[in-house]
Amino acid sequence: MNRSRRAAVTLGALTLSAAALAGCGGNGADTAQSSSAQEAEIELLPKDAALAAAVPAPIKERSKLIIATDATAPPNQSIAEDGKTIIGNEVDFGNQIASVLGLEAEFVNISFDSIIPGLQAGRYDIGLSGMRDTEEREQVVDFVTYAKTGPQLFARVQDKDKLTSIEQLCGHSFALQSGTVQEQVGREQSDKCVADGKAPIDIRVFKSQADQVQAVSSGQVEVGAQNAPNNVYLEEQTDGAMVGVGEPFAEGPWGIPVPKGSGLLEPLHAATEQLVASPQYQQILEKWKVESQAIDQSVINGATS
Template identity: 30%
Template sequence: MPQRTLGRMTFAITGLALSAVLVAGCAATSDAPASAPDPAANAENEFFQALPAAVQEAGSVSVGTEAYYPPYEYIDADGSTIVGLDIDLLDAVTERLGIEYELDNVAFDTLLPSLDAKRYDLVVAGITDTVERQANYDFVDYFAADQAIIVAAGNEAGISSMADLCGLTVSVLVDSTQQSLLEEENAGACAGEQIDILTQQSDTEALMQVQSGRAAALLTQEAVGMYNASQIGGGTAFEVANEGSIEPMPLGYVFAKGNDQLRDAFQKALQSLVDDGTYGDIMSSYSLTNAALDEITVNGAE
């Protein structure tokens, strides 16, 4: 996919509105599956037949997420339901597979350890596929994610690229790929004038650091920044500062090593959604067609 140039975009959020978003994000939610599908009803379903026998028998998979990362997953206005791009895709792919899913909303930095502990069959949380993570996990990639630098409106520091963050305090989601990108800058371009990396438990909390002035900028996924820009407030408080693409990377569903059959079943079902246009319709509904993939790959990061 070609790199995209970011237009400059602004959005506003009052302290009250941002606090409301954060409180909503703290709601404990879990979507329990309906009664397990009858395997006999899936006798002619090639996607169901590709699943491991244990999943066929259970008729369901357990999924970990962190629902504070719009537009991928977030808590809706009633404070009890997880919605978003990832959820719409998960609904579509599990329907194609002929199974249900149970969704567990937990802190981002506990997701992969919980997958290690076999608490979940997979993790769906806008997680970046990297070569380093591939050493321990397998990814079914479904999205091409760029990054964005969010600053207060007016961009007084004149930030337009990662190099401009040297010597500044930058907030970021803890244990995220964006944190790793900032650490790489500190080891390279900013070695002489380090970025003060301010990690937070959610992207919303990281944005609050910019609002309060504790941080000069937030580094986040572009889709998240663009969502906030289009959804929150009246368009006067923040803006996307970078003028060019920053490290576009694939996002993927995350599976434990050795769970190849389940991984491959999800890859096959997701590809079928691409082929019949369902995937494109979902991406279009979030105005993210530029980030859509033509091919659903396994471990596509290089």
């Protein structure tokens, strides 16, 4: 029987609070989605008995799918107004996938750059945190794709016309989150600046997306970059004080990282295929206003770069 349930919770999560954006004149809104969005329940997909039987025994025995996420990137994942519940479109995705596998989803909030090491160490079953499926990452984990997007620059609204493309950043300060594709692209662009006889980019790396945004909002750093859907949300939550600038760049597939050899890859892929083909997938995208992230088909290890 189909049923509904809310996401599992975890304590000690870092949120992008009103105080973090005080320097940009926002409306004091929490980074969590509105209460109406939080309460919009979407019916869970039913358990697939064959896929549930294929789940590795240790996971099946505990009846939980332990999912690592960095809950500082709304609307994909963030902390709700209660200060503990992790919400977002990726949380909704995770709950749907777990349901197909006959499991409960349990989300654990950790830093983005700790997700793959945590998977390798066996602390988590999968990750679900807006992670780009890349050829480099595929060397250490496998991926199941579920969405797509590209990063985009963001700045204070008064600075929105100063720097509008990554090619213009030579000699300028640039806020990035540790371990992300944005960091990799930024460093590659800095090397191009030097090769062209220009000053390198002054790259500032932050552990969380909240700290990264705060550095730009306070004027410590000129511009930052995060995934384009996050910029749409950032502008809404700051009443236009912080905005995305320029066009998204380096678009690519997002994937669910899975430890190699865990036995979970095939059933996870089949469950994700069911999600992507379901009405619930579009309902979740619409609920969180991230329709541009939709894909038509889930694949295993779909890296394009």
